[in-house]
Amino acid sequence: MVGSEERRQLLDDGYCVVEGVLSREMLDRLRAATDALLAQQDPERLRRARATGSMIPVVAPDPVFADLIAWPATLAALGGLGYLRPSFSDGWIISKPPKSPRLFWHYDWFSWEDARSYEPEPMQLFAMFYLVDTRVENGALRVIPGSHVRHNPIHDLLAEPHSRELTEARNTDAVEFATLPDEVSLPVRAGDLVLGDARLLHAAHANESDERRTLITLWYQPDLASLPERIQAQLAAKIQQPPDDWPRGAREKVQRLLARYEGSSAPYGRSLYRPRPAATV
Numbered sequence: 001m002v003g004s005e006e007r008r009q010l011l012d013d014g015y016c017v018v019e020g021v022l023s024r025e026m027l028d029r030l031r032a033a034t035d036a037l038l039a040q041q042d043p044e045r046l047r048r049a050r051a052t053g054s055m056i057p058v059v060a061p062d063p064v065f066a067d068l069i070a071w072p073a074t075l076a077a078l079g080g081l082g083y084l085r086p087s088f089s090d091g092w093i094i095s096k097p098p099k100s101p102r103l104f105w106h107y108d109w110f111s112w113e114d115a116r117s118y119e120p121e122p123m124q125l126f127a128m129f130y131l132v133d134t135r136v137e138n139g140a141l142r143v144i145p146g147s148h149v150r151h152n153p154i155h156d157l158l159a160e161p162h163s164r165e166l167t168e169a170r171n172t173d174a175v176e177f178a179t180l181p182d183e184v185s186l187p188v189r190a191g192d193l194v195l196g197d198a199r200l201l202h203a204a205h206a207n208e209s210d211e212r213r214t215l216i217t218l219w220y221q222p223d224l225a226s227l228p229e230r231i232q233a234q235l236a237a238k239i240q241q242p243p244d245d246w247p248r249g250a251r252e253k254v255q256r257l258l259a260r261y262e263g264s265s266a267p268y269g270r271s272l273y274r275p276r277p278a279a280t281v
């Protein structure tokens with residue numbers, strides 16, 4: 001049961017782990033579906049995205065991904081954290097090839113000009129499902145606890161959190177790939193759920209193993225309607241629509257959860273930099 005301890009950790013540290021969320025059968029279905037997609041990847045494109053690995057939208061042909069997006073145990077975990085009407089915007093199949101370098105430090109939040117971005121309640125959460133057990137040697141997640149709300153020296157040094165230079169790992173001596181004094185490794189079992197605040201600084205270890213390390217990251221908004229309208233507009237603008245050829249039940253399952261904004265405010269542009277808060281300058 002997810003409850004007050006996980007909520008405290010999510011608010012204080014910016015993440016929490018819920019063990020054993022996916023069933024063995026679901027893991028097998030997801031491995032088969034992701035292996036089929038990865039087999040069709042352009043090897044040159046994958047070679048270029050050395051640090052991240054594949055970035056395949058989760059609204060892929062196999063409707064197993066609808067089951068994942070609306071997975072009851074995930075929604076129950078969000079409910080246990082107090083998020084009773086979450087929405088879903090997008091998701092990505094991220095497979096780190098064997099012998100690939102570290103993933104760079106970054107956050108996935110882009111509305112830094114809004115004062116709401118400095119409050120403790122998360123506005124968007126990642127839900128990460130690794131399809132293999134992870135450990136330092138095969139690309140486990142790394143996080144900086146508290147960096148979702150507290151300024152960290154690395155914030156001042158990140159050049160541009162999602163640049164092509166970083167994705168292609170052109171210079172792994174850059175600070176974005178560094179080992180940091182306050183980082184924590186988060187090895188998990190296949191099928192565990194890692195929930196994290198989109199503002200949290202995170203990265204991954206290199207995959208030094210001979211096997212790919214596949215992860216599915218889904219993005220949920222705990223309570224979209226409570227956010228400033230320009231943030232709502234920004235988050236709703238990135239939704240992935242379920243494919244037309246999914247069975248109707250699968251499409252409806254996802255459509256019920258899709259983030260929607262029907263107001264007239266303009267979405268924020270994608271601001272990549274987290275400015276240093278005035279009080280700490």
Ligand SMILES: O=C(O)CCC(=O)C(=O)O
Pocket residue numbers: 052094096103108126139140141202203204215217
């Ligand atoms: O590859 C990983 O372990 C982390 C992926 C990630 O940073 C993300 O999905 O935002």
